[in-house]
Amino acid sequence: MLEIRNLAKSFGGVKATNDVTFDFPDGSLTAVIGPNGAGKSTFFNLITGALKPDAGQVLLDGVDLAGRSPPEIVRHGIGRAFQVASIFRSLTVEETMLAAVSADQRTSAVLHKRFPLPETRDRAEHVMELLGLAGKRKRTAATLSHGDQKLLDIALALVLEPKVLLLDEPTAGMGPEERWRMIDKVRELWETQKITVVFIEHDMDIVFKIAPKIVVLCYGRILATGTPDEIRNNSAVIDAYLGTEHAGAAA
């Protein structure tokens, strides 16, 4: 279980994360929404070590990870994908996956053997298969389409076999079709891999359709939590975030 306790971070005067406490049970799927600048990405950055929290705890199965470096946190089992696909432009899809597995198996500093090590193959293969990247294995990452780059980014997080997967706007910049394909994939992963998934999303159709639980952040604080129906009808959320178009629409 991932437990967040009193997490706080401010930039200058801005309290980007303000005393956030929340639990993500094992195997849960949670959406994080909130206005632009509410502190959603910051929240992820604090959990994954990209930023050091000013205060608070990030407990994974009881171990406090707050303030540790990204490599350490990754090794404890929290993987993440980025709002803007963050990949290795000059490596091929296959090389990217193999190198990531190598990193996870602590063989990334091996000097005397040739890349790739045989023991990295299966895992890399498995994840490429899972996300439908196998057919594009020889493509250089930079030449992939926008959507495939996002997929590759998620694949990078997944190939480390994390306990918790954090996805920052996995569908950002995608068309309606790709969007749904991507989110179906995320749900499938969640169902088959039995991992804890937390994702940030601005597309309410998606959020309301697939997330059993939603957290709304606003000005760094938790504004509301609940099921899609609860959130949809929460007047504070409507005022701060949803506006009138989505409010209660699908009820």
Added chain:
Amino acid sequence: APWVARAQAKTIKIGMPTILSGRVAQLGTSSRNAVMLEVEKVNAAGGLAGRQIEMVIRDSKGQPQEAARVARELVNTDGCELLIDAEASSGAFAVHEVARDLGVFCIHTNSETSALTADPKQHIPNAFRTARQGVHDSIVGGSYAAAIAKAKGLKKWATCSPDYAYGRDTTAEFTLYLKRFAPDVEIISESWPKLFQPDYTEVVTKILQAKPQALYSCLWGGDLTSYIDQANIYAMFGQMEVFAVNMADYTALTVVKNLPKGIHSGNRYIKTFPATPENAAWGDAYKAKYNEYPTNWSWENATAVMLMAEAAKKANAADGKKLAEALAGLTIKCPFGADGTVTMRAEDHTLVGYAIGWGTTIPQEPYVPEVKAGDWKTIFELEAEWKKSKGYT
């Protein structure tokens, strides 16, 4: 046999690595000019033991590894049988190693570092030096300065010299002899600007703070003129006697716009010292040909060619080995000799007997009207002593 005669008639190539680009290109060029001036004379007179000289001159950019590379290439690829090494100090040591390795005859013409010939560890039979030697310079300078110090009561001295081997050694030796002849002299301030440092303001002010009665400097070339320009606006020259050993060189004298009167300097090359018709004629001939005055490096390189020509005459061969044998101990007539001759000393293969002296400047030609010649007898005595103190003998 006829084939011998033909071989004899073949031209002889002399390789010359020197610095033709970068900050000291001017000096390298003046070395080349002087060599070519003399080689033309030798060739007109029949060449080196009957063989016409062909100079192969290459740029080393002043980098030792390039100097070594060029020297090797001159011998190995271009077929040069003799080398004139017109490099500055570190390049000279690099070429020296090449000469040691290849056994080729080599005259160092520009390196004034005493150790190059004084240190027996460096000694090889096929290498010589026709440059002035630092320690000679310092002995003459020290004794000249001491005389003035005593006459004018200059007790507090400051030094300001470039921070590299030449600057440090020369300054150390100068003060050594200054104190020897004038024991109550005291060095109260030392400055060590970097070679080619663009700005000397902090050095100038530092010296002004120390309020010395006299200043010694072995800055040279552009560094010296910069220094003078910058010291001038602090009105430094009115406040102390200045001994700048490298001032009396045309490269500096003709360039500096507000040359202060009365700077003491050693001669580098100056047309009027030694005050002989031969020397004046040589300087004029050089000026006529190249439209500028010779430099300190010019006379040193010219002397090398003169010595080679005479040695070849004596050995009746242009072969490096025989040339080296003939050269050791050879005395020749030379416009740059203190008494009209210079000698290649046999024991350490370095030039002695060249004109050396000090005088004071005036802002227009002849710039240094009177030069007080140094005394070679004293030089020899003190040099021997110095060698012993260094463990060279």
Added chain:
Amino acid sequence: MSAAVIEVADLDVYYGTSQILFGVGLSVRQGETMALLGRNGAGKSTTMKAIMGLAPPRRGKVSLRGVVISGRKPHAIARAGLGFVPEDRQIFPEHTVEDNLVIGKKRGPDGQDEWPIKRIYEVFPLLEPLRHRIAGRLSGGEQQMLAIARTLMGNPALLLLDEPSEGLAPIIVQRIGELLRQLRSIGSTVLIAEQNMHFCLGLASHATVIDKGQIVYAAGIDDLKANDTIRRRYLAL
């Protein structure tokens, strides 16, 4: 019917050796809001960049009110009267809001100045209290408004908007929609590229559909709403 403000004909655009646009042509008339629709990677942004001269076309012609502007440098094209709001907004993050606006200030192609800063603040009342804020610290929606406002400062005859709703909270999308309707009501001419159909269909008067670098459909917005084939085939709706 008024004359075309912008006329794009036969554009071929390459990135390096790969061709992205194949003979793209479209035209927008005075007062229209034209939606440029298409899937990811269809070439919407590239079309806009090509019009702006940021991705110079190898073939084809862009004319603004009959004057050929293709082949000019971006700044010359902007001066001819085009205003561009790129998909990622590209505000100047270290400048204040007002500095961003000042940098965008220029007279229109006929020397007119219809958008003094006062009017900007009237149309974007949310920006006025933020005028001295560092733009990089604004929220995404505020940045989007700033980007549009900055471009309006240049008095464009035609506004090119690339995905103004991307990555924004629903309430902000709604607000920007209102704003664009307002602009339309004062007679501005707009070319807008969008993925968000809800948003776009409620806004545009005309639509052009691009797919794999080619224009496949162009008509009035009601036509498109009625044409299921096109919508399903190219817009995945």
Added chain:
Amino acid sequence: MTELEARRAETLVPARGATTVWARYRDVLIALIAFAVLASLPLFTGSKALLDFVIRCSAYGLFATSLNLLVGYTGLTSFGHGMFFGLGAYSFGLIMQKLGVPIPIAFVATLAITGVVAAIIGAICVRLKEIYFAFVTLAFQMLIHSTILSWASFTGGDQGLRGGIPRPVFLGVDLSNHVHLYVASCALLILGLLAMRQIAQSPFGYTLRMIRDNAGRASFLGIDVWRAKLTVFVLAALFASMGGMVMALFVSGAYPEFAYWTISGEGIFINMLGGVSTFLGPMVGTVLLLLLNDTVTRFTEYHGIVLGIVILFFALGLRKGLLDFVAEWFAHRREAGEGR
């Protein structure tokens, strides 16, 4: 890039897999052949100048290729890599002059010294980014250069290590013999290149590529970026130091110029000339630069202008190193061929 383009790019990437073992042996084989060819050169030509040229290529080639481990593979632009070239030359020269140990011992000791110094300097430098990394390495280089100049009693100051480097015969190898020195240099070059090739193709090599492309992302995969950078910094220093030792043997001395920033500059220049995205690019650059240098200085003392114009040709004309350009050109050709 379009799908079409991407599919083309696909065909450029050589198939990997079971071929990795073969790839390794292929590298060794190529190295052996290259060594055989180089080592037998003296049998066919009496030209000492050619051998000299190859020795200098070894020295600069080791240095430049090691710099490419930093610049090309890791994206660390060092302006001070030359300090390790100088350090190698000086340490080796001093050990031989002062201690008179057998050459292999001096060789290993020099590597050890370089490793320690590089680890200390690297630990400070690799935290910095881009231009600041470049300049702080430059600062360290200048510090080392200043130290060499100031510590004249030990290093000989600006006059360099004088009096030649002794070369006691070891196991029949006499490095004062020109041919022996030549063969030894070739052996060092080939071994060094082979080792660097192995580094580049190892899992660590791919870690470096990841860091170059996106260091931040690499750290979210569990890679300790700082450690990896430091490791490659030290490894590259070792090979640069080897180059310095070859140079010291060639000129039989060491000079402050070896530790001056210009050496680093030349290294970068060589890399740009030859190309940074191909392993042998720096080697090609080395040969190009040395050839250029040696021929141009023969004909004019205005080599600055000539060299400058040649550089402009590369920079403005090709916009990349020669080998990179050739590799790309071949790729296009192949692509065109397949298109037909």
Added chain:
Amino acid sequence: MDLDALVGCLSSSACLVTQTTSGLIIGMLLFLVAVGLTLIFGVLKVVNFSHGAFYMFGAYFAMTAYQLTGSFALAVLAGAAGTAVLGLIFERVFMSRVYGADVLMQLLVCYAFVLIFDDVVRIIWGPEFKSMGMPAAFQVMPLFIAGGVVPPYYLLLIGVALAAAIVLGIGLSRSRIGKVIRAAAHNPGMVSALGINTGLIYGGVFALGGMLAGLAGALAAPVRSLTPGMGFSVLIESFIVTVIGGMGSILGALIGALLLGLIRSFGSLGFPLFTEGLMYLFMVIVLVSKPTGLFGKEAA
């Protein structure tokens, strides 16, 4: 080391004044060169290795103009204007072709011009060093302030440099053109899409940077010897200055230059043999404690 001298100086007002002004002088000339460097880097992200050449050309242009006209004002003008034109040409004809290429490629183009410019000077003015000479107006006795010596020429020099610093600083932060320049530094594409000719800005910035270096060269010409390659040592020091101050920051360049000047003037008292090393050491210390220089911004 000679710490006594340093301590002795710090306790004497005469020495303090003299050494401080001498530090200011060194620093201010350095600033004029460095600020162009930092400006060009800030806007174009180009590490202009050929910047020293502009300093050199400034000095040579000034010397030639002085010899022809005898007017020092014209000489300075010639140095500044000549290098401005040179900078413009250099940017428009050559540098503009390598934007977007590898940073090292840009470095290479600059390096090529270091070589070419030095040889061009050698061909035009000859390999020997030259001296312009101090204009008669400034051949006067130095002033004495609180016991310290300050030559009037150097007061002029400090004044000019300070004026340049103020004009640049205010101009860039207040005026619209300044804002545009800073914006172009971040995002040239967007700036041009807003109707601003970035080519002109780039050329202008290079011309301005060249002009400032040329101005420094011209002002230094009366007191420094002129030689091909003279730009080099100045360049290295300016790099130290810009890196210490933070690449791209004008205030950083000013502070960095003054600090370096003071390090030199006081360092030469306390550490006469390690003044140079002191500068590098200082740079290392600054970068270790603040990895982007004193006023540098973290690259995004």
